[in-house]
Amino acid sequence: MEATLDLIGGQWKGVILFRLGEGTKRFNELQKLLKRVTPRSLTRQLRELENDGLIVRKVYAEVPPKVEYSLSDKGRTLGPVIGALIDWGNTHAL
Amino acid sequence: MEATLDLIGGQWKGVILFRLGEGTKRFNELQKLLKRVTPRSLTRQLRELENDGLIVRKVYAEVPPKVEYSLSDKGRTLGPVIGALIDWGNTHAL
DNA sequence: CGGCATCCTTTTTGATACTG
DNA sequence: CAGTATCAAAAAGGATGCCG
Numbered sequence: 001m002e003a004t005l006d007l008i009g010g011q012w013k014g015v016i017l018f019r020l021g022e023g024t025k026r027f028n029e030l031q032k033l034l035k036r037v038t039p040r041s042l043t044r045q046l047r048e049l050e051n052d053g054l055i056v057r058k059v060y061a062e063v064p065p066k067v068e069y070s071l072s073d074k075g076r077t078l079g080p081v082i083g084a085l086i087d088w089g090n091t092h093a094l
Numbered sequence: 095m096e097a098t099l100d101l102i103g104g105q106w107k108g109v110i111l112f113r114l115g116e117g118t119k120r121f122n123e124l125q126k127l128l129k130r131v132t133p134r135s136l137t138r139q140l141r142e143l144e145n146d147g148l149i150v151r152k153v154y155a156e157v158p159p160k161v162e163y164s165l166s167d168k169g170r171t172l173g174p175v176i177g178a179l180i181d182w183g184n185t186h187a188l
Numbered sequence: 189c190g191g192c193a194t195c196c197t198t199t200t201t202g203a204t205a206c207t208g
Numbered sequence: 209c210a211g212t213a214t215c216a217a218a219a220a221g222g223a224t225g226c227c228g
Binding site for chain 3: 209210211212213214215216217218219220221222223224225226227228
Binding site: 028031039059 | 210
């Protein structure tokens with residue numbers, strides 16, 4: 001369980017995973033959805049999620065650049081966990 | 095969900111919650127169960143969990159001192175969440 | 189036994205500016 | 209658009225020692 005928390009415990013990782021659960025998103029879209037995140041932080045969280053194999057980063061060789069992020073198969077297995085977190089939060093939020 | 099992660103996202107909080115789910119524990123017992131945690135860190139995590147109303151701290155006015163930690167009613171509602179985290183970790187651990 | 193105080197090092201985060 | 213670079217600041221964590 002410590003391992004699981006390490007994977008989703010980052011400041012923004014939970015929300016990123018949740019948002020990507022809704023569908024593929026571009027860097028810019030994520031940045032708008034996660035108010036108050038700096039590009040630097042967002043980049044780092046995305047890289048960690050990618051290294052952990054939870055999300056997939058797809059780069060299009062275009063101008064202007066286009067990068068899409070989506071859940072990997074492994075990332076999708078987190079669905080129930082994310083769901084449990086959200087349910088509890090909705091029920092017990094201050 | 096960010097709120098939920100804040101509550102259980104600390105370095106040791108998940109394990110503490112899990113262990114207290116097994117039953118009431120004393121400070122010393124927790125320290126033994128959580129290898130490598132320093133008293134300072136353990137104290138701080140316990141205080142935060144207490145302030146969040148997830149655990150109960152009971153002090154006995156004895157010599158030597160005795161302090162017991164246990165889950166609060168609110169803390170017990172986290173059971174399914176903890177369970178989901180553990181299940182996922184067991185299934186997908188490296 | 190169950191801490192708190194102090195000091196120090198490591199890790200994380202933010203703000204701002206700039207680039208392929 | 210999707211980042212990187214750099215600096216500064218804050219938060220977290222460990223080590224050690226002392227106390228009621």
